Amino acid sequence: MANNSRNNTDDSPTKPAAKKSKRTRGDTTPGDVWVVVENEGGTAGRVSWELLGKSAGLAADLGSRPAVIILGEDDERLAREAFSYGAKVAYVASHPALTPFTADPHCRALSALARKYKPEAILLGATTRGRDLASAVATNLKTGLTADCTSLEIDEETGLLKQTRPAFGGNIMATIISPDTRPQMATVRPGVFPLPEKLEGAEGEIVSSKPRLGDDLPVRQLKFIPNPPDGISLQGAKAIIAGGRGMRKAGNFSLLEELATELDGTVAASRGAVDAGWISHQRQVGQTGQTVRPVLYFAIGISGAIQHVTGMQESDVVIAINNDPDAPIFDVADFGIVGDLFDVIPALISEIRKRKAAGEPAATKKTSEQAARGARGGGE
Amino acid sequence: MNRETPSSISSVVCVKQVPDTTQVRVDPETGSLIRKGVPSIINPFDLHAVEAALDLKDKFGGHVTALSMGPPQAEEALRKILGFGIDRAILLSDRAFGGSDTLATTYALSSAIKKIAGEQPVDLVICGKQSIDGDTGQVGPGLAHRLGFSQLTYICSLKEIDFKAGVIRAWRQREDGRELLEAKLPAALTVTETCNQIRYAALPDLIAAADKPVEVWNVDDVGADRALLGIKGSPTRVKKIFAPPARQRGEILSTPGGDPGEAAALLMDRLAERGITLGGSRG
Numbered sequence: 002m003a004n005n006s007r008n009n010t011d012d013s014p015t016k017p018a019a020k021k022s023k024r025t026r027g028d029t030t031p032g033d034v035w036v037v038v039e040n041e042g043g044t045a046g047r048v049s050w051e052l053l054g055k056s057a058g059l060a061a062d063l064g065s066r067p068a069v070i071i072l073g074e075d076d077e078r079l080a081r082e083a084f085s086y087g088a089k090v091a092y093v094a095s096h097p098a099l100t101p102f103t104a105d106p107h108c109r110a111l112s113a114l115a116r117k118y119k120p121e122a123i124l125l126g127a128t129t130r131g132r133d134l135a136s137a138v139a140t141n142l143k144t145g146l147t148a149d150c151t152s153l154e155i156d157e158e159t160g161l162l163k164q165t166r167p168a169f170g171g172n173i174m175a176t177i178i179s180p181d182t183r184p185q186m187a188t189v190r191p192g193v194f195p196l197p198e199k200l201e202g203a204e205g206e207i208v209s210s211k212p213r214l215g216d217d218l219p220v221r222q223l224k225f226i227p228n229p230p231d232g233i234s235l236q237g238a239k240a241i242i243a244g245g246r247g248m249r250k251a252g253n254f255s256l257l258e259e260l261a262t263e264l265d266g267t268v269a270a271s272r273g274a275v276d277a278g279w280i281s282h283q284r285q286v287g288q289t290g291q292t293v294r295p296v297l298y299f300a301i302g303i304s305g306a307i308q309h310v311t312g313m314q315e316s317d318v319v320i321a322i323n324n325d326p327d328a329p330i331f332d333v334a335d336f337g338i339v340g341d342l343f344d345v346i347p348a349l350i351s352e353i354r355k356r357k358a359a360g361e362p363a364a365t366k367k368t369s370e371q372a373a374r375g376a377r378g379g380g381e
Numbered sequence: 382m383n384r385e386t387p388s389s390i391s392s393v394v395c396v397k398q399v400p401d402t403t404q405v406r407v408d409p410e411t412g413s414l415i416r417k418g419v420p421s422i423i424n425p426f427d428l429h430a431v432e433a434a435l436d437l438k439d440k441f442g443g444h445v446t447a448l449s450m451g452p453p454q455a456e457e458a459l460r461k462i463l464g465f466g467i468d469r470a471i472l473l474s475d476r477a478f479g480g481s482d483t484l485a486t487t488y489a490l491s492s493a494i495k496k497i498a499g500e501q502p503v504d505l506v507i508c509g510k511q512s513i514d515g516d517t518g519q520v521g522p523g524l525a526h527r528l529g530f531s532q533l534t535y536i537c538s539l540k541e542i543d544f545k546a547g548v549i550r551a552w553r554q555r556e557d558g559r560e561l562l563e564a565k566l567p568a569a570l571t572v573t574e575t576c577n578q579i580r581y582a583a584l585p586d587l588i589a590a591a592d593k594p595v596e597v598w599n600v601d602d603v604g605a606d607r608a609l610l611g612i613k614g615s616p617t618r619v620k621k622i623f624a625p626p627a628r629q630r631g632e633i634l635s636t637p638g639g640d641p642g643e644a645a646a647l648l649m650d651r652l653a654e655r656g657i658t659l660g661g662s663r664g
Contacts, residue, residue: 173623
């Protein structure tokens with residue numbers, strides 16, 4: 002394997018060996034930066050690799066290694082996929098009680114690994130399961146946890162993980178640190194960090210274990226009903242066409258569908274439109290919906306409340322269409338069209354069709370995920 | 382629901398008084414929150430937790446206790462919930478609780494719940510899925526862990542209580558679907574806004590509420606260790622607070638009363654300048 006294991010199995014306490022007021026890279030080796038993989042029956046959630054890209058940068062700053070935690074069945078396929086996204090170590094804990102996910106056995110397995118290998122930080126997706134697990138583990142290890150981080154960086158002076166997150170509904174940003182406890186734990190929503198480049202065939206070290214979890218679990222899954230496969234995928238969408246209250250009624254979203262078809266995009270919505278019952282919550286962008294970062298974001302009939310902006314501000318190019326020239330959405334838009342969306346959208350659709358007919362290149366130019374992010378590598 | 386079983390369900394509901402974040406603004410000069418004139422409300426998700434507890438009480442009997450941690454004025458929130466027909470309201474209020482992060486908060490709340498459990502049964506602890514000011518969703522799972530209760534988060538529908546088996550069955554909302562979970566009692570739940578419809582306070586409950594006291598407990602009442610509370614007991618520190626970085630206001634492509642077609646063409650030109658050409662497979 003590519004990397005040798007460091008001696009990180011000693012029995013020093015959970016707290017750092019010394020309170021670090023200065024970086025002490027020489028005498029205390031910083032622990033690795035872990036990402037807990039969202040292992041859904043052998044398939045990893047995209048957010049796991051987004052976090053791995055970030056953890057590689059953090060580990061480089063610390064002088065340690067990016068590592069992944071894979072809890073579930075004994076399957077090295079995910080570990081190899083993790084190596085291709087930059088992990089140097091994969092801790093694979095396998096036990097039947099870990100599938101399907103419930104909080105308690107995952108908490109016990111992850112806590113045991115953290116106690117044994119003493120990571121500097123643990124990152125999880127801010128998903129229903131990531132939040133569930135992170136909260137239980139942080140409580141168990143009596144350590145700090147910061148939810149929904151939008152920026153993570155290592156403080157050059159102290160080596161601490163600076164965890165920045167929106168608070169008060171996105172009205173304010175707070176940078177949080179956990180100076181005295183380890184591991185430093187954070188969750189990050191899907192779509193906040195870009196997907197790292199994949200290097201097929203990259204290698205790393207696999208550390209396998211079989212945790213003792215028993216089979217008497219407090220919570221059991223009896224049934225799972227997946228969402229109907231209607232093709233909604235806001236994560237990874239290159240173009241998002243979002244409608245708000247200005248759409249006036251559910252039927253008008255067909256206009257956005259038409260535009261989305263031309264742009265090879267996905268229709269989304271603001272909370273206003275979802276609350277009005279015009280479109281499903283699965284398509285909601287914002288504080289109480291999803292965070293997205295497409296190449297193109299159309300905000301159509303959306304006023305631009307901070308709760309919405311929080312979920313789309315990392316988009317490469319934002320286009321706002323609204324009949325209110327004072328709508329705050331124009332403050333965050335690269336291009337704005339003040340006008341009646343019911344005039345502007347049909348005009349836009351016919352313009353796109355006209356240009357396509359004229360034989361202009363008809364593919365979104367930027368193909369690689371990295372390039373698509375452009376210069377704004379937001380959240381870095 | 383099995384109505385024949387002669388058993389009951391007693392719950393502790395955790396509620397938080399929060400600023401109405403839709404009305405919070407940031408001072409662009411100082412980057413600090415303008416809280417003046419911002420009304421305090423009961424965290425909206427917590428109202429669904431109250432409803433869930435009352436609904437179970439209506440079906441099976443039992444007690445509902447509302448528990449809140451906060452400054453003295455949080456009594457107002459509990460008084461309102463008393464109007465919905467809960468049996469008991471307890472406010473955890475002490476300077477020593479101030480500055481607690483979620484780890485210290487779950488310590489304080491779990492200390493209080495353990496005291497309540499010494500006085501009456503506690504089958505369920507019910508919380509909203511998250512607060513609208515902190516948005517962390519960490520308190521419910523933290524309580525489950527500290528109390529040793531089954532952890533059931535993001536519950537979107539309560540299916541049944543099986544008293545014989547000593548379990549609760551409930552639907553949990555995930556990003557990719559819904560799962561039916563069976564959890565041993567006692568359990569700690571967090572509920573989503575789709576879990577139920579919040580009832581209106583009934584007049585008799587409102588009248589009865591006027592006579593019910595809000596009990597105020599301090600650190601010593603719950604026998605908590607001060608070293609584990611407040612800033613001392615919180616591993617996280619707020620290092621910096623600042624206004625969110627704003628995107629730059631861009632270019633307005635339309636003229637008042639202008640032709641939408643011209644604006645559309647201009648937009649296409651601008652996107653092309655940025656190297657973005659539109660449309661995919663359908664060219």
